[in-house]
Amino acid sequence: MQLNVNGATHEVDVEPDTPLLWVIREELGLTGTKYGCGIAACGACTVLVDGQPTRSCVTPADTVEGQRITTIETVEETETGRRVVAAWVEHQVPQCGYCQSGQVLAATALLRDVPAPTDADIDDAMTNLCRCGTYNKIRDAVRSVAEG
Amino acid sequence: MTFLDRIASRTPVNVSRRGFLAGTGALVLAATLPLRPARGQQAAEGGPAVQAFLELRPDGTALLKSPFHEGGQGIYTTMAQIVGEELDLAPDSFTVEIAPPGGPFGVMGGFRLTGGSASTRTSYDLMRRLGASARAMLIEAAATRWDVEAATLVTEPGAVLHPDSGRRLAYGELAADAMDLPVPAEAPLKDPSNFRWIRTPVARLDVRDKSTGQTKYAIDVEVEGMLLAAVRHAPRLGLAPTEVTNRAAIEAMRGVHSVHLLDGAVAVVADRFWQARRAIDEAQIEWGPGTSKWPMPEDFSSAGFRDTLASATGEVVQIEATGDAAAALEAAGTVIEATYDAPFVVHGQLEPPSATARFNEDGTLDVWLPNQAPEQFMTAAAAAAGIEPQNVRIHGQMLGGFFGRHFLYETANPFPQAIALARAVGRPVKLIWTREEDFLRDAPRPLGLARFRGVPGPDGPVALTAEVVGEGPTGRWYGAPPGRDASATEGISGKAYAIPNSHIGQVYVPNPAVIGYWRSVGHSMHDFMYECFLDELAAAGGQDPYEMRRGLLAGNDRLTALLEATVELSGGWRPGPYEAEDGSRRARGIAMASPFGSEAAAIAEVSLEDGEVRVHTVWTALDPGQIVNPAIVEAQVQSAVALGVSQTLLEELVYENGEPTARNFGMYPILGPDRMPAVRVAILESGAPMGGVGEPGLPAVGPAIVNAVAALTGQRIRSLPLSRHDFG
Numbered sequence: 001m002q003l004n005v006n007g008a009t010h011e012v013d014v015e016p017d018t019p020l021l022w023v024i025r026e027e028l029g030l031t032g033t034k035y036g037c038g039i040a041a042c043g044a045c046t047v048l049v050d051g052q053p054t055r056s057c058v059t060p061a062d063t064v065e066g067q068r069i070t071t072i073e074t075v076e077e078t079e080t081g082r083r084v085v086a087a088w089v090e091h092q093v094p095q096c097g098y099c100q101s102g103q104v105l106a107a108t109a110l111l112r113d114v115p116a117p118t119d120a121d122i123d124d125a126m127t128n129l130c131r132c133g134t135y136n137k138i139r140d141a142v143r144s145v146a147e148g
Numbered sequence: 149m150t151f152l153d154r155i156a157s158r159t160p161v162n163v164s165r166r167g168f169l170a171g172t173g174a175l176v177l178a179a180t181l182p183l184r185p186a187r188g189q190q191a192a193e194g195g196p197a198v199q200a201f202l203e204l205r206p207d208g209t210a211l212l213k214s215p216f217h218e219g220g221q222g223i224y225t226t227m228a229q230i231v232g233e234e235l236d237l238a239p240d241s242f243t244v245e246i247a248p249p250g251g252p253f254g255v256m257g258g259f260r261l262t263g264g265s266a267s268t269r270t271s272y273d274l275m276r277r278l279g280a281s282a283r284a285m286l287i288e289a290a291a292t293r294w295d296v297e298a299a300t301l302v303t304e305p306g307a308v309l310h311p312d313s314g315r316r317l318a319y320g321e322l323a324a325d326a327m328d329l330p331v332p333a334e335a336p337l338k339d340p341s342n343f344r345w346i347r348t349p350v351a352r353l354d355v356r357d358k359s360t361g362q363t364k365y366a367i368d369v370e371v372e373g374m375l376l377a378a379v380r381h382a383p384r385l386g387l388a389p390t391e392v393t394n395r396a397a398i399e400a401m402r403g404v405h406s407v408h409l410l411d412g413a414v415a416v417v418a419d420r421f422w423q424a425r426r427a428i429d430e431a432q433i434e435w436g437p438g439t440s441k442w443p444m445p446e447d448f449s450s451a452g453f454r455d456t457l458a459s460a461t462g463e464v465v466q467i468e469a470t471g472d473a474a475a476a477l478e479a480a481g482t483v484i485e486a487t488y489d490a491p492f493v494v495h496g497q498l499e500p501p502s503a504t505a506r507f508n509e510d511g512t513l514d515v516w517l518p519n520q521a522p523e524q525f526m527t528a529a530a531a532a533a534g535i536e537p538q539n540v541r542i543h544g545q546m547l548g549g550f551f552g553r554h555f556l557y558e559t560a561n562p563f564p565q566a567i568a569l570a571r572a573v574g575r576p577v578k579l580i581w582t583r584e585e586d587f588l589r590d591a592p593r594p595l596g597l598a599r600f601r602g603v604p605g606p607d608g609p610v611a612l613t614a615e616v617v618g619e620g621p622t623g624r625w626y627g628a629p630p631g632r633d634a635s636a637t638e639g640i641s642g643k644a645y646a647i648p649n650s651h652i653g654q655v656y657v658p659n660p661a662v663i664g665y666w667r668s669v670g671h672s673m674h675d676f677m678y679e680c681f682l683d684e685l686a687a688a689g690g691q692d693p694y695e696m697r698r699g700l701l702a703g704n705d706r707l708t709a710l711l712e713a714t715v716e717l718s719g720g721w722r723p724g725p726y727e728a729e730d731g732s733r734r735a736r737g738i739a740m741a742s743p744f745g746s747e748a749a750a751i752a753e754v755s756l757e758d759g760e761v762r763v764h765t766v767w768t769a770l771d772p773g774q775i776v777n778p779a780i781v782e783a784q785v786q787s788a789v790a791l792g793v794s795q796t797l798l799e800e801l802v803y804e805n806g807e808p809t810a811r812n813f814g815m816y817p818i819l820g821p822d823r824m825p826a827v828r829v830a831i832l833e834s835g836a837p838m839g840g841v842g843e844p845g846l847p848a849v850g851p852a853i854v855n856a857v858a859a860l861t862g863q864r865i866r867s868l869p870l871s872r873h874d875f876g
Contacts, residue, residue, distance in 0.1 A: 014422075015426075018422055022420065022422035025421075026376075026420045026421060027420075029370075031361075031364065031367075031368040032360070032362065033361070034367075035580070036498045036499070036500070036583070037583045037812055037813050038582060038812070039583075039812050039813070041812065042498060042813060044498055071361070072360060072361030073360075073361055075360065075361075076360065085360055088359035089356050089359055092351065092355055092779060092783065093355070093359065094220075094352075094354070094355050094358035094359055095220030095221070096219050096497070096498070096546075096547060096549040097220065097357075097358025097359075097546075097548070098365065098498040098548030101361040104360075123821070127820065127821065127822075128821075129498070129819075129820055130498070131551070131791075131818065132220045132549060132787045132790070133787045133788075133791060133794075133819065133824065134786070134787070135790065135820075135824035136786060136826065137783070137786070138821070139821070
């Protein structure tokens with residue numbers, strides 16, 4: 001099967017229903033995408049599929065053939081992604097950091113589509129879990145990007 | 149006397165320059181610094197040494213070997229900040245990595261662990277002296293180079309200056325010379341009023357990598373030639389696999405290398421983790437009787453165990469006593485009695501446990517894993533492998549959260565299985581536990597219970613007794629006997645209120661589950677119990693909870709200031725109920741805690757939404773005595789509040805028929821962004837001896853919330869979490 005990940009086409013030889021998460025981690029060696037729960041509850045595995053935040057741990061690889069998959073490793077290749085990462089650094093968001101790949105990608109997708117999100121927009125888009133409880137800093141960072 | 153003379157006049161402490169760092173052209177300070185005995189403590193002849201490693205590179209950057217693991221608490225930055233302050237080198241010039249197992253890093257008096265909110269407070273003096281010693285050696289090297297007296301030299305960040313001549317040498321240019329100098333036993337420390345970085349919000353060293361997916365955790369470890377493994381554990385400890393009935397079919401699955409019966413588990417080893425996971429999910433396993441040090445009874449339930457604790461009769465081992473509580477209770481007209489309990493809770497660190505093991509041709513073993521106590525893991529890994537500890541290399545990794553999860557708990561760590569599998573297949577093996585296996589074999593915070601009796605009075609409680617029933621993790625893992633196991637009672641013991649007649653005791657009842665340390669340990673539940681019962685006594689005595697606490701702290705300037713700061717932060721004490729701007733009806737509760745050498749107070753504001761408690765804001769003040777990095781302290785308090793809200797509202801690991809009913813976050817919800825309150829933090833530096841930071845922000849949060857709920861609804865909740873109660 002062919003997967004388009006971070007702008008390159010990769011031929012991967014996996015069972016078609018292998019979760020995208022494990023294709024990214026084990027076949028492509030991109031470990032920035034994290035396994036947290038395997039049931040789409042936590043969002044640590046979030047990647048962008050055609051720009052949409054997608055929980056890759058429950059996404060069969062064969063369902064995203066032909067779609068553009070973006071992982072955290074290339075998040076700074078877009079202007080929005082650069083600004084989100086800069087805001088994450090400015091606000092010192094991460095603690096353990098394990099969930100932050102997913103958080104950054106979720107924020108990047110939100111702010112690309114909705115440059116000035118309302119609180120409700122942020123509530124709807126930023127649903128990933130963080131056991132360190134960085135939620136308030138995440139919100140501050142998202143708002144700071146929105147406010148430019 | 150010149151600086152050189154002063155150095156020479158002292159006996160240099162032995163400097164062990166380890167071979168592994170030789171020849172790098174760098175200053176390697178493997179200093180054996182003398183341990184300063186605590187006040188009133190006699191210095192033992194040839195007593196324990198405090199040691200640390202610092203490497204200054206020719207490019208002017210520094211590599212610091214941290215005795216403590218980084219797992220989000222900011223310790224790497226804090227260590228760089230402290231050493232950099234005295235060394236006069238900017239913290240962002242440091243690379244910090246975990247120090248490997250071994251004596252030099254036993255900075256807590258011959259041992260070390262990352263826990264107990266102890267890292268900074270136990271190593272602050274040492275790290276300062278380490279930086280100061282290195283700076284002195286660099287100055288000495290420059291003095292020799294320039295043939296001037298050391299006393300005429302000064303430093304600026306990263307360089308030695310000779311003001312008289314305007315000459316300047318960067319640290320990197322001096323590193324090789326300085327390496328050959330003896331380590332001064334007592335280099336002068338800075339006056340804190342001259343601190344450049346300590347007490348400032350220095351940026352964390354790890355934030356950018358963590359924001360771009362670059363940070364590697366144990367689960368990301370890649371070793372050449374490794375296979376991947378997944379396990380399924382017996383549903384209860386004490387069972388063993390007897391057969392995999394579809395073994396041939398499993399072994400024929402794509403990528404599968406082999407199937408293994410382990411102690412209480414079955415493993416599949418495969419080319420990829422997902423292949424192993426898929427295969428273990430398909431495995432049909434027969435379980436039979438096995439052996440375990442802690443066999444889980446087939447009929448164990450958390451509800452039943454709660455009843456066992458509630459009705460336990462057994463010796464009450466005294467922890468603390470003042471006055472004559474028994475007589476006061478006997479004489480009282482009104483006695484308030486209440487039983488409080490808190491459930492088992494999982495750590496829920498977002499990185500699932502893993503371990504990678506590799507046997508080498510020379511008989512040594514490498515293990516990559518998350519851990520909070522490298523030396524203990526080295527010893528245990530050696531035992532698991534049947535080799536000598538000196539033949540084991542432990543590679544500690546960045547922790548994807550810990551909260552107590554990665555201490556050595558005999559049945560809760562994957563590395564013995566990884567070692568067994570690596571040996572069996574003759575190749576390196578990385579084993580990952582799925583979240584479901586983590587829930588099954590985590591060492592949860594023990595279910596706890598306390599029985600209170602109290603006598604209210606117009607000026608505060610006349611008497612208070614508590615029997616804390618159960619077992620603490622320090623009793624389980626370090627053999628602390630009842631009465632001397634702080635983890636079993638802390639938060640009910642160690643309270644600061646001046647209650648004239650009190651008696652705090654422990655009734656030891658062993659816990660059938662494998663129990664562990666959870667952020668703030670006993671405080672995580674006992675302060676809830678005590679502070680809520682205190683509010684019950686306030687209500688019975690017709691007193692305001694805040695004013696009563698103030699009265700009980702009369703004469704205690706530190707805690708009075710803390711309490712008042714918290715109230716001030718919240719805009720004034722306003723218990724309510726009252727109507728908020730959005731029309732919701734709200735109330736506030738207050739609570740305090742004295743955890744891990746620090747002092748904390750919290751006020752929570754709550755309302756009800758669709759019958760559930762909503763926490764709007766937590767105002768909290770923390771006094772750790774003195775601090776290093778206010779931004780990191782604030783972040784730790786935010787984090788501790790989040791976990792405190794989470795366990796108070798939501799978390800409960802229920803056991804039925806000997807098994808946890810939840811195996812993932814679906815059945816065991818944790819705090820998400822939708823329930824996160826606003827958190828306002830005040831940091832007080834009373835100047836008291838430095839206390840902990842990572843955990844102390846948690847214990848006061850729960851009782852503040854529950855006391856607020858009582859103020860709002862009139863319902864006194866004595867059993868967590870709140871989600872099990874109906875607020876209609």
